[in-house]
Amino acid sequence: MQPESNKEKVEKKGDVGVHQVPRKKKIRKKRYRSEEKKDMISGYLYIAPFFIIFSLVGLYPALFSIYLGFQKWNGLSPMKFVGLSNFEIVLTDPLFWKSVYNTIVMGIMGTAPQLVFGIIFAFLLNLAFLKFKNFFRVTIFMPYITSMVAVALIFSVLFSDHDSSLVNYLLSLAGVDPVNWSSSEWGTKIAISIMVFWRWVGYNTIIYLAGIQSIPNDLYEAATIDGANKFQQLIYITMPMLKPFIILTVFTSTVGALQLFSEPTVFLGNSAFTRDEAMTIVMYLYRDAFKLQSFGTASATAIILLVLITLFAVINTSLIAGNGRKKRGENT
Template identity: 45%
Template sequence: MSFRIPSRWAPYFLVSPFLILFAVFGLFPLVFSAWLAFQSWEPTSGIEAMKFVGFDNFAFALTDGWFWKSLRNTLWLAIATGVPQHLVAIPLAVFLHRSFGRWRGVFSGAYFLPYITSTVAIAMLFGSLFSTDYGLVNQALHAMFGTENINWMRSPEAIKPAVAIIVFWRYVGFNLVLYLAALQTIPNDLYQAAKLDGAGPWQQFLRITLPGIKPMILFGVTLSIIGGLQLFEEPFILTNGKGGADQAAMTVAMYLYRLAFDFSDFGGASALAWIMFAIIALLTWLTNKAFADKQVQA
């Protein structure tokens, strides 16, 4: 006896595996987190121990000094890593696109490699490079400028630049690939016409290349904002989950993790997560509005 699905139900049956997985691992955690943000709860006490506290968790997060410190750290790292990524990736993509032709894929793949490399391996590598006594970074600085060895991991002033260098090195190749893909959509006829009109390379870059890749710049900047405000892996592994000296490298995502799993305050952590969602949504909206305004003026 064969089982036959009515034709009108076949599409729903075919997409049901995705819908079930999304409901269990996507929708339910989202809804549960929103509910938990208004509760006081320690998992070890069981579900029945939940206590409704209203907006107390949000009030606690917004008046918590550690939250504001971690937010300042996060914004500093997001700017220090995000802005250089695009300032380097755009001209580098233009150079590869114009100079290497069919070989540009090989070079872009080399730049993209850090993005797909294990974060743990990257952190271990840079931990050795930033070693106080034997790291190549300190040796290079001493050879060039005669500086004393810097304790990168234990200095509040040095640990944030160290994390920023790692994040920049890892993600600049990702943006490079995005911009290379965008450059290939610009018709070469535009550059030929510009040359006939006497436009130099710089004028071509400003008048043709940048407007042509503007949608991809918006996409890349938006991803940088979202990723920068959710930064977790690199500082967590590099500082053994503690945030470094004086918590100088503790991001909001790290503080959220510690609030939940070190201090068992899942309600406060959930409220903090939704506050960060609102901040990310606001900054993303402002970014889209800024790019849209520029397009209208052009």
């Protein structure tokens, strides 16, 4: 046999080199894919606790409540499918529509003023010459973190039916007759609305304050140079720039107003579920479920409340989208 020439050896070495390069690439790709899978699995493991807890505490009860809305069940006996009968019972009950009326009225009376005063308080707390800003900011936020039971107990004393209660005493100084706050139709609504306002105005004020502090100071300086006073700056600079924050607070406050429960329940005490003048939708739901053991109608009420909240969410989203289109049109 003839010995191999140098040229043939080089070609063979070249062939070996050509075959070795793809193998290295395959090994690298396998390693890369394995590392990518490890990162993906570890990421899912990090977020898994949230989804597990949400599924057990949030998703499952919600789905079970929807299923229960079409069943007749008292919590002990077997369930019986009744179709839309629960919704018919709720929608034909005058007390339910009374609770809807009460919820809307107290929601408007307690929500609208807190949004208006929240903007005013935020503007005042942002003034440059104001001293002790941190003290006032903490003070106005304190009602939000105060226990609801303590707040309701204090207001039940302030708005007592006795002539010597603080609010009735102040009214007597103005020549107004004493009001039966806890036993009259509008007295109860006004007292609960004031309680809601007092508790939540600080929360909205802090949100508006954060929004105001995000507005560039150059706009206010230019307005001052042009001769605009503080009120004009509030109307023509602060309000337009705060529109996204206003939409957010209107949405959250509306949802909170539709879920009003703690304030009237604690304020009226044991008679809360036996009186119509302060019955809210959530109180109506609670009464059906835990007082009358009618979980089917209670779940139907919850579904109706979900539809109402979703309706307001759609309206709020439409407002945001319309605001965005308007801004894009002005920029173009």
